[in-house]
Amino acid sequence: MNSENKKRLRRAEPAPKAGIVHLGLGAFFRAHGAIYIKEAMAQSGGDWGVVGVSLRSPGVRDKLVQQGCLYTALELSGQGLKCQVVDVVTSVLVAPEDPNAVLQELIAKATRIVSLTVTEKGYCRGGANTVLDFDHPDIKHDLQNPTPRSAPGFLVRALEMRWRQGMRPFTVLSLDNLPENGKLTRQIVCEFAARIDPDLVRWIEAECKFPCTMVDRIVPATTEELIDRASGISGYHDPAVVAHEPFRQWVIEDDFVDSARPAFEAAGAQLVDDVESFEHLKLRMLNGTHSALAYLGRLAGYETVAEAIRDEGIEKFIEALWREEIATSLDAPPDADLDDYAAQLKSRYQNAEIRHLLEQISMDGSQKLPQRILAPLFENLAAGKPYQRLLVVLAAWFRFIEIWSKNGQSGLNDPIEKQLLQAVSNASNDADLVERLLQSAPVFGDLPTHRIADELVAILGQLGDFHDTARLEGIRL
Numbered sequence: 090m091n092s093e094n095k096k097r098l099r100r101a102e103p104a105p106k107a108g109i110v111h112l113g114l115g116a117f118f119r120a121h122g123a124i125y126i127k128e129a130m131a132q133s134g135g136d137w138g139v140v141g142v143s144l145r146s147p148g149v150r151d152k153l154v155q156q157g158c159l160y161t162a163l164e165l166s167g168q169g170l171k172c173q174v175v176d177v178v179t180s181v182l183v184a185p186e187d188p189n190a191v192l193q194e195l196i197a198k199a200t201r202i203v204s205l206t207v208t209e210k211g212y213c214r215g216g217a218n219t220v221l222d223f224d225h226p227d228i229k230h231d232l233q234n235p236t237p238r239s240a241p242g243f244l245v246r247a248l249e250m251r252w253r254q255g256m257r258p259f260t261v262l263s264l265d266n267l268p269e270n271g272k273l274t275r276q277i278v279c280e281f282a283a284r285i286d287p288d289l290v291r292w293i294e295a296e297c298k299f300p301c302t303m304v305d306r307i308v309p310a311t312t313e314e315l316i317d318r319a320s321g322i323s324g325y326h327d328p329a330v331v332a333h334e335p336f337r338q339w340v341i342e343d344d345f346v347d348s349a350r351p352a353f354e355a356a357g358a359q360l361v362d363d364v365e366s367f368e369h370l371k372l373r374m375l376n377g378t379h380s381a382l383a384y385l386g387r388l389a390g391y392e393t394v395a396e397a398i399r400d401e402g403i404e405k406f407i408e409a410l411w412r413e414e415i416a417t418s419l420d421a422p423p424d425a426d427l428d429d430y431a432a433q434l435k436s437r438y439q440n441a442e443i444r445h446l447l448e449q450i451s452m453d454g455s456q457k458l459p460q461r462i463l464a465p466l467f468e469n470l471a472a473g474k475p476y477q478r479l480l481v482v483l484a485a486w487f488r489f490i491e492i493w494s495k496n497g498q499s500g501l502n503d504p505i506e507k508q509l510l511q512a513v514s515n516a517s518n519d520a521d522l523v524e525r526l527l528q529s530a531p532v533f534g535d536l537p538t539h540r541i542a543d544e545l546v547a548i549l550g551q552l553g554d555f556h557d558t559a560r561l562e563g564i565r566l
């Protein structure tokens with residue numbers, strides 16, 4: 090049957106009352122945070138419906154509004170597929186169409202939490218002496234205009250309005266894969282607010298809360314095939330399907346304005362005093378090896394995580410990377426068993442039901458590698474611990490940038506793509522390539538890159554185009 094003629098989802102019960110505004114209503118939040126909120130409300134009640142905000146395109150809104158903002162979450166595992174309807178989104182706004190409508194939701198009295206999944210680049214980091222990049226076009230715009238474009242701009246303008254009206258602030262809850270994501274968000278909000286009014290900064294520092302969180306769930310991009318498979322089980326056509334693996338984890342620092350929050354713990358989230366060690370564990374063990382798989386895998390001609398981890402050379406390399414270089418760099422959370430954690434990650438990567446595209450992970454390398462690969466690399470270097478495989482991953486990124494630019498392929502997909510492509514286009518050999526790329530300030534900052542340059546050149550020389558993955562373990566430096 091033509092999908093247009095098929096039955097669509099319809100809301101039978103009234104939507105919950107909203108208490109959260111979520112910026113960046115992509116697949117990840119809909120397959121992770123929204124499901125925790127749904128279960129927390131089912132267990133313990135509360136008015137925690139979610140007003141979703143798309144900061145760029147109307148795509149998600151256009152699909153959701155036709156079905157009362159309900160959507161299907163499809164669990165993909167070897168044990169058969171499972172579907173559930175998620176009903177916590179109450180409305181969706183598209184910020185560029187009506188930024189004032191977004192501000193109105195952010196300053197509504199009912200809004201107690203503003204959560205964010207805007208990806209690493211959405212924080213507009215990378216200033217010379219500040220965390221926030223004041224040369225970023227959206228930040229420049231947002232400082233001069235009362236109607237913002239960027240996530241930092243919306244947060245600060247809304248907090249400013251609440252402050253001027255004598256209201257309570259909201260809790261800002263970041264769900265992005267950044268170390269100490271709450272502290273980082275607080276820093277960029279305060280740097281922006283300092284350009285408006287120092288008293289506003291004092292109020293934010295005293296009253297507003299920015300809990301850190303660690304989020305984890307693998308969410309592949311939705312495809313027509315997944316939409317059809319979901320429809321085969323549910324009997325209705327839902328173009329807004331999100332797919333996810335069975336595993337999920339959410340560790341949250343329990344620090345909310347007026348303690349107002351859903352009972353996340355009722356849905357299995359861990360509420361703790363300090364999230365940092367959980368964040369490091371996940372960012373390095375999972376996201377670090379994800380990036381390794383993305384570059385090594387794409388260079389070797391693979392498309393998905395499951396395909397790349399099935400390659401023997403890559404599999405051995407990733408296992409040694411976990412064991413010898415990442416686990417040794419960590420201050421792990423109490424009770425964490427790193428061997429178990431790595432074994433569990435490997436079986437999550439092997440889940441062949443999930444076509445998790447390496448292309449999805451390889452994008453935005455300049456934003457991801459600093460916390461995933463460079464932090465453990467330079468920490469190990471300073472501490473006299475092994476770091477060779479972390480260097481191989483960095484070398485793979487360099488080769489990836491070079492090859493993808495030469496082929497004229499536009500798959501690089503990075504906010505500093507222009508700068509990276511320019512660096513590699515003028516490089517005459519590997520030594521030149523390394524020297525130019527190590528100068529990318531937003532990536533390397535003031536790290537002691539001179540200490541790794543020769544080794545990177547040696548690795549590039551030995552691995553060539555990185556096609557022969559059996560050579561990954563035989564590097565001699």
Ligand code: CS2
Nearest residue numbers: 304305306307376379449450
């Ligand atoms: C991935 C993450 O795209 C990426 O960079 O590494 O989205 C990863 O799938 C999630 O963090 C898993 O929790």
